[in-house]
Amino acid sequence: MASEQKILLEYLKSKNRKQSKQRTEILELFLKSPRHLTANELYIQVQKHNPAIGFATVYRTLKLLCESGLCREMALEDGVTRYERQQGYEHHDHLVCTKCGKVVEVVDQTIESHQGRLFKKYGFHPQRHRMELYGICKDCVKGEKAG
Amino acid sequence: MASEQKILLEYLKSKNRKQSKQRTEILELFLKSPRHLTANELYIQVQKHNPAIGFATVYRTLKLLCESGLCREMALEDGVTRYERQQGYEHHDHLVCTKCGKVVEVVDQTIESHQGRLFKKYGFHPQRHRMELYGICKDCVKGEKAG
DNA sequence: GATAATCTTGATAAAGATTATCAATTTCAA
DNA sequence: TTGAAATTGATAATCTTTATCAAGATTATC
Secondary structure, three states, X not given: OOHHHHHHHHHHHHOOOOOOHHHHHHHHHHHHOOOOEEHHHHHHHHHHHOOOOOHHHHHHHHHHHHHHOOXXXXXXXXXXXXXXXXXXXXXXXXXXXXXXXXXXXXXXHHHHHHHHHHHHHOOOEEEEEEEEEXXXXXXXXXXXXXX | OOHHHHHHHHHHHHOOXXXXXXXXXXXXXXXXXXXXEEHHHHHHHHHHHOOOOOHHHHHHHHHHHHHHOOXXXXXXXXXXXXXXXXXXXXXXXXXXXXXXXXEEEEOOHXXXXXXHHHHHHXXXXXXXXXXXXXXXXXXXXXXXXXX
16 A cells, blocks of 8 residues: 555544545545646546546545645635645745746745744744745746747 | 825726726725725725725726736735735735734845745746745734633 | 444535626716 | 716626535444
C-alpha cells in the first residue's frame, strides 16, 4: 500500500473514523493527478473511474485529506479552491501566469525570514502565510509578440 | 468636490460613460468607511443613507471604482472580496489576525525586491503580487491566556 | 460469522457571494 | 428639448461549497 494510504488509515483510526472504498479510490486518483487541482477536476477523474461516486464525497474526502496532512488548500484569485499534495513537499509559494494559468512553485529564504520579522514587528503569533506572484510566463510573452 | 469624485468623473468621461447620483453617493460613503470593506458592508451603509439604492448598484460601482484606480479588490481566505481605497495609498500587503479578523497593512522592501528577483528567475513578466500573513494578534494572544 | 452502533455515502437542497437580465428611468451631447 | 445610450433596481441565475437525511457500509464486540 502506498504510504499515503497508510497515513490516511492511521489518521482515520486515530479519530475513530472509518475506511471506505471511496476514500481509497479518491486518494489514489488524487495522487495520480497533476498538482493544483480543483475539486471539480478531481471529481471528473473520479467519474471516469467510478461513476457511482458523488461529488459531495469528493469534497468531503479532500477536506479529510487536508485534515490528515496529505493535502493543502490553495485559493487563487478566481474563487475556486485548488488542492495540492502536501506530504513530502516543503512549504512553497506560487508564481502564476495570468495568461495560461501555469503555476510554478517557488521559495525564497530571504522572503521567508523577513515574513517572520514582520510577524514579530507587529506582535503577531505567526501561523501561516500565502504569497502569490502574478505575471506572464515566458511562453505567453513570446505568444503575445508573435501573434 | 473631493479629488476622488473628480477622478471618477474623469474616468467616466474618458470611457463615454455617465455620472449618476448613486455613484456619487456610493463613492462618498466608500471614502468615509473603514478600510477592508465587503460589498455587503458598504451596501448596509448605503441603505442607511438611501434605501432606494440596490445592492447590484453597489457591486457595480465597486467594480467601477476598481477600474478607475480608486479602489482595489482584496481576497482573503474566507471567499468574501474586500475593497480598499487605492488612491493615495502605497502598495502594501496584509497581516491578518485569525481570531478577531484585524487587518494590518505592512510592507517590507527586502521582500518586495526579492519578489522581483523571483519573477526574473523564472522568466515571468511581473504584473502584481499578493501576500498575506496569518497569525494571532497581541490582544487575542492575551485573551487566550486570560480566558 | 452475526450484531448493533456508528460512520459514510449519494442525491438533493441550501447557502452565500457575485453576475446577468431586462424593463423603466436617467443622463448628456447635440 | 430631445433621443440615443447608459444606468438603475429587482430579480433570477450562476457558481462553488456545505448541510441534510435516508439508505448502505464498516467495525468492534460477542
